[in-house]
Amino acid sequence: MRFPEALEKGRTITRTYKTYPYRVYQATSVISGIDYGFSDEEGMFFRSTIDTKTQIVNPYEVKVSVTFGFR
Template structure:
């Protein structure tokens, strides 16, 4: 059985290094044997060699913690050389869960 969960996380405006938010999904009584996120990662902008104007990093990953628990981790950062820009973001992702 396949279950599709559409979700989003909100990163409030803050001045920090790359920030990470984790969400845990409990699936009891269904056992999960595969979990994948639709947004796997985006990293774009100018490199330090091309110019220090901006660079954005977005990454999502999923991990099966137990047969009944899946953890999704989302990392976001906006920077010029360092992660030093006060920026907020909403990251949308889709989680695909394959049950036994």
């Protein structure tokens, strides 16, 4: 999944992937809650947060949501 542009506020991108003829029994996201950048003591000029969620819509469809934000 590509991030379209750098943003100042958080944003969620949701994509649905069709897997026919393969059935989906389990969907797991690899990135699950990353928060990195300078700490509040070092200054709040750079902070990035990324979180992903997966949902099986039906046996042949998976929905992936990526929420990211920069400050």
